[in-house]
Amino acid sequence: SQQGEEDPQALSIQEGENATMNCSYKTSINNLQWYRQNSGRGLVHLILIRSNEREKHSGRLRVTLDTSKKSSSLLITASRAADTASYFCATVSRGGTSYGKLTFGQGTILTVHP
Amino acid sequence: DAGVTQSPTHLIKTRGQQVTLRCSPKSGHDTVSWYQQALGQGPQFIFQYYEEEERQRGNFPDRFSGHQFPNYSSELNVNALLLGDSALYLCASTLSSYNEQFFGPGTRLTVL
Numbered sequence: 544s545q546q547g548e549e550d551p552q553a554l555s556i557q558e559g560e561n562a563t564m565n566c567s568y569k570t571s572i573n574n575l576q577w578y579r580q581n582s583g584r585g586l587v588h589l590i591l592i593r594s595n596e597r598e599k600h601s602g603r604l605r606v607t608l609d610t611s612k613k614s615s616s617l618l619i620t621a622s623r624a625a626d627t628a629s630y631f632c633a634t635v636s637r638g639g640t641s642y643g644k645l646t647f648g649q650g651t652i653l654t655v656h657p
Numbered sequence: 658d659a660g661v662t663q664s665p666t667h668l669i670k671t672r673g674q675q676v677t678l679r680c681s682p683k684s685g686h687d688t689v690s691w692y693q694q695a696l697g698q699g700p701q702f703i704f705q706y707y708e709e710e711e712r713q714r715g716n717f718p719d720r721f722s723g724h725q726f727p728n729y730s731s732e733l734n735v736n737a738l739l740l741g742d743s744a745l746y747l748c749a750s751t752l753s754s755y756n757e758q759f760f761g762p763g764t765r766l767t768v769l
Binding site: 573588647 | 661758
């Protein structure tokens with residue numbers, strides 16, 4: 544079963560604009576990760592944020608985490624056509640038996656027009 | 658440094674057949690997880706192998722089984738294939754359970 548919802552399901556923007564994707568989840572987490580997937584191939588890890596962190600940056604990416612609302616957002620600044628892909632959030636539940644199992648949302652399809 | 662590799666890239670089978678998918682983890686990684694991704698969906702966890710044992714399993718029937726070898730590579734076996742088993746099968750490896758996982762390119766399985 545999916546952990547939660549991603550919003551929006553699809554996002555279409557122009558090059559140079561910012562893209563914001565949101566993710567909600569249901570259980571207490573150890574960490575939350577964002578992945579990118581191009582054309583139904585393998586997933587590329589973008590960023591990991593732990594439950595005791597509120598914000599993290601990596602290049603043009605900014606991730607926030609609000610554990611009280613069980614939500615996260617991914618911001619891509621100054622988007623490029625090459626950012627066109629599906630973006631997934633995935634959570635690792637808190638607890639000794641999760642062993643890092645990733646529970647994914649359904650993803651946001653981002654299209655960046657040149 | 659080779660990343661996660663998977664074979665084959667594509668596979669076509671018929672209902673009732675059996676299939677074996679293979680995965681080699683990133684160098685230095687000892688934990689391998691398998692995920693199934695149906696078209697338009699997020700990946701779903703099948704199981705995870707560590708020290709040649711299945712450590713955790715998702716909500717998949719016993720038709721799905723696996724193995725991990727001493728060199729940490731892994732196989733996913735699916736018996737009695739159903740049309741609904743058609744999906745992209747992804748392998749991921751990691752060194753520590755609570756760090757990032759590295760995914761392979763996937764195997765696209767089509768069941769006719």
